[in-house]
Amino acid sequence: MVKTLMKQIKEYKKDSLLTMFYAIVEVILEIMIPLLMAGLIDQGIEAQNMSAITRYGIMMFVIALCTLSLGFLAGKFAARASTGFAANLRDAMYTNIQTFSFSNIDKYSTAGLVTRLTTDVTNVQVAYQMIIRMCIRAPMSLMSALAMAMIINFKLSLIFVAAIVFLVLVLGMIMYKAMRYFNQVFPKYDDLNESVQENVVGIRVVKSFVREKHENEKFKKAAQSIYKMFVKAESVLAFNNPAMMVSVYSCILLLSWLGAKSVVGGTLTTGQLTSLFSYTMNILMSLMMLSMAFVMITMSIASARRIAEVINEQSDLVSPDKALMEVKDGSIDFNLVNFSYKHGDGEPVLRDVNLHIASGETIGIIGGTGSAKSSLVNLISRLYDVESGSVCVGGHDVRHYDLEVLRDEVAVVLQNNVLFSGTILQNLRWGNENATLEECQEACRLACADEFVQRFEDSYNTYIEQGGTNVSGGQKQRLCIARALLKKPKILILDDSTSAVDTATDASIQQSFEERIPDTTKIIISQRISSVQNADRIIVLNDGVVDGFDTHEKLLKTNAIYQTIHETQTKGKEEA
Known part of the structure; x- marks a missing residue:
């Protein structure tokens, strides 16, 4: 986990090292101030030597200015290093998520990934800033102050040693107990975010079924779960402050009592006692800083594990070393294919599928709900790998192709395809970012989308709201078909993607395909006989098995x- 996260420091190593350097120099200068104060009291005030008072005073003032400047620089570079580190973590996670296969994505909920990219990264960012600054400064200050206290009076300095040992033991116990709760609390954030996401995305359904009360209860339950877990964790961490106070006041009381006896006995000067009090505060402030850092680090360890889990997740599907970089044509062969979503122990979804489709053919797929129609076509663009057998495109096993090359030649239009925020033109250019306006218009004409786009006031510059809420279901489907056509693929898959258009428009789209893209292999999944009856051949699927593969008439x-x-x-x- 640590190794994975440390790789993301990258260009911010220099800022991190500079933070540590400035923090160390700051401590070295700061530790000299009590010594100068002892000299000011013993050689200046008690000796009534004005020149000594002036000399020590100037030295203390200069050192104080230097420590202030060094503290500012340490803070500046710590902020730059931690925010840069957080940015790299988010980028590493997001980049790796883009490589995930569908089976990888199935492991994580959308809400869970959002939590990891936001809340978890913020926790690690704050912890890292504390580590490179506070966790360098505090131990250095503590050890330096302890060493100086031992030089002044070894016996009295043992008070600090006892306080440190006591705190280390107490904080260790607190950390051990708190970690269990923090490991449980952050997955609860996933449930909370999932509740919010589902409610916002499906707000129209919520309101149409008058389920606001139910959704409020669902959210309240998720929030209450986080509350209870945090109360348990914070209840354990609450012992941190009393332990600190016991150490602080015990040190002050013991030092006051034993130090006063030493001054009276002549084994300690007033200036040295004053220095010891200053070092006491240095040691105790260092312990206070360490305890704060410890609380934050305890919280962030759970977050760090969740971040590392996403970064280290390896895609189930990768391009081979010597990948094929060209798809010859749109021919498709299923050779005794068996497939299940859980490799090895899952229930078979497709069984003994043996199909051979020539390039340029129009193939219909029909079958009942759950007959594995979408599962079948998902194997063509290698969104999943087969359990046994092989799927070939252009005469070669899909596992031999470079993934990007293969998927560039296979365009898939889903029933519930997505339009993104932006203009119609920007959405269409997802298919081809360099497409001209004329090419976009031609694709829309093929998909029977041009006629309604032209009716919009801003035509192709019409802005699509998030999720395509300002266009109808049929319009959205036709724009998605046009977007797929702009890829100029060798294989076009329409996965029930004309379900929201009328039969006349559906027929018009298919006729356009036959006339304008005859060399493209077209696979049409539909629940309607009318959508597939004009196909060259039709696959009838029944519970993952090919029950028939022939023309409509046969x-x-x-x-x-x-x-x-x-x-x-x-x-x-007829009844209608």
């Missing part, structure tokens, strides 16, 4: 499932 004669679907939908139309 399936009507030979396939019972296809006949049932056709009769049901035809009867429904």
